Amino acid sequence: MQQHYTTRAERIMQRIQQLAAISEDVEGVTRTFGTPAFLSGRALVRSWLEAAGLATRVDGIGNLRARLLSANPAAKTFVLASHIDTVVNAGKFDGPLGVLMALDLLEQLIAKQVVLPFHIELIAFSDEEGVRFHTTYLGSKVVAGSFDHAWLTRPDAGGVTLAHALEIMEADAAQIAADAIPADDWLGYFEMHIEQGPVLWEREIPVALVTAIAGQMRVELTFRGMAGHAGTVPMAMRQDALCAAAEFVLIAEQFALTHGQGLVATVGKLSLSHAASNVIPGEVTCSLDLRSPDAAQLAAAYDALQTYTEAIAGQRNVALDWTLIQQTAPVDCAASLNDLLAEAIADAGHEVVALVSGAGHDAVPISAVAPATMMFIRCYKGISHNPLENVELADMAAALEVADRFLHLIRLQIPTR
Structure with missing residues (x-):
């Protein structure tokens, strides 16, 4: 057999x-x-x-x-x-x-x-x-x-x-x-x-x-700051979209680690518009993939991460577009x-x-x-x-x-x- x-x-x-x-x-x-x-x-x-x-x-x-x-x-x-x-x-x-x-x-x-x-x-x-x-x-x-x-x-x-x-x-x-x-x-x-x-x-x-x-929620995020010369714009005066995106990536990771019990958060895509080594990034688009077997946990995580990300954008003086692309329970x-x-x-x-x-x-x-x-x-x-x-x-x-x-x-x- x-x-x-x-x-x-x-x-x-x-x-x-x-x-x-x-x-x-x-x-x-x-x-x-x-x-x-x-x-x-x-x-x-x-x-x-x-x-x-x-x-x-x-x-x-x-x-x-x-x-x-x-x-x-x-x-x-x-x-x-x-x-x-x-x-x-x-x-x-x-x-x-x-x-x-x-x-x-x-x-x-x-x-x-x-x-x-x-x-x-x-x-x-x-x-x-x-x-x-x-x-x-x-x-x-x-x-x-x-x-x-x-x-x-x-x-x-x-x-x-x-x-x-x-x-x-x-x-x-x-x-x-x-x-x-x-x-x-x-x-x-x-x-x-x-x-x-x-x-x-x-x-x-x-x-x-x-x-x-x-369940799963997929989000597309775009951070819009101000592109500028890497050598001439003082650090305290920058609107660096990539720094905002980087902070978001780490916040998403830490949030999932802290709340655990089936919740996972992944940033799998990150793209810079007009990227160059001597240019402050002015626009960055990235993804967020949130998953959990608990519908309430998934919804709460989504709301919390959106709030955190809006705060990041405000503190760094960059605009944020947050778009829910897909949702499955x-x-x-x-x-x-x-x-x-x-x-x-x-x-x-x-x-x-x-x-x-x-x-x-x-x-x-x-x-x-x-x-x-x-x-x-x-x-x-x-x-x-x-x-x-x-x-x-x-x-x-x-x-x-x-x-x-x-x-x-x-x-x-x-x-x-």
């Missing part, structure tokens, strides 16, 4: 390596939404789906979708999904692992001619990371029916709007509303993903049950599915470890319309969004066994008609 799962894991690993070879750069893995590399990668995944005998389609936002049908046309739909877009200089496993493991599960069901009491839809989401248009979950929000059509006018860094990007991708934005799965048609949602944290790695446990996903995974997943983990002989995800996932928008759960898979030192991402074959094989058992338990819950 173990060799059976190892063989399946080896095939998935081969596919992951093939997909990772398709990238916008040669050093890491970069396939951002709508780029030629993304389209080539999606085409490769589509070829594997169709080779398995699955009919495929690309929806209005560029999601790749395939269905394994029940004999009952009125059956509900259980979705297996993750994403195939990446951040810049990413690893190989974040997103694609879940898609390719889901494909393996369907290949097994097809090979065994399993009679399904529900439809299974496999979705490779087109944009979870939000790198290009700075709004995450574009793909899953379409499926959940929560896509905001105002986003179609949002431009990327090159001025290309989302609507134009979809035209280039030959995706029909007019179909977006029809691409949602109606709430009454959902049976549930299951996503497999690397942990993106060190717990499983340190404890040498292959999988974990995800009980909740932290913390979500709990569905208890009914969690119970079955915990049973599957235990039946496979593993300790049931329950974790809260600090990272966002497509399960967040889906959870608004359907029962959703996730399984984390052990990843090298918990490293993600980094070329060092790695999953060992033994852990992947263990996760496949758990997933097989989980789907079997779900089938037992639904009478075959």
Whole structure:
């Protein structure tokens, strides 16, 4: 039995390596939404789906979708999904692992001619990371029916709007509303993903049950001071935008360290307009990423940091633009599915470890319309969004066994008609 799962894991690993070879750069893995590399990668995944005998389609936002049908046309739909877009200089496993493991599960069901009491839809989401248009979950929000059509006018860094990007991708934005799965048609949602944290790695446990996903608030800040000659403006008379931004970065770090208990604050972007070594920075733009599994804590941290930052700007005589770019509330995974997943983990002989995800996932928008759960898979030192991402074959094989058992338990819950 173990060799059976190892063989399946080896095939998935081969596919992951093939997909990772398709990238916008040669050093890491970069396939951002709508780029030629993304389209080539999606085409490769589509070829594997169709080779398995699955009919495929690309929806209005560029999601790749395939269905394994029940004999009952009125059956509900259980979705297996993750994403195939990446951040810049990413690893190989974040997103694609879940898609390719889901494909393996369907290949097994097809090979065994399993009679399904529900439809299974496999979705490779087109944009979870939000790198290009700075709004995450574009793909899953379409499926959940929560896509905001105002986003179609949002431009990327090159001025290309989302609507134009979809035209280039030959995706029909007019179909977006029809691409949602109606709430009454959902049976549930299951996503497999690397942990993106060190717990499983340190404890040498292959999988974990995800009980909740932290809420997130993303802010764009611009500090506007006065550019000036580095040699002629006295220190006490400067309006240095970078010094204000630097103070903000340290305040954000210290605030999260002090308040802790799940709260994290990250400044991941910092850019200077017209930067030069002999010019006092006049304008600096940076980001703030706040996350917490506690909605009240997240809101309080947001308000406090905005107040602190406004005070910094006032003391340094610089203007501040504070813009909330994105907000997602913390979500709990569905208890009914969690119970079955915990049973599957235990039946496979593993300790049931329950974790809260600090990272966002497509399960967040889906959870608004359907029962959703996730399984984390052990990843090298918990490293993600980094070329060092790695999953060992033994852990992947263990996760496949758990997933097989989980789907079997779900089938037992639904009478075959």
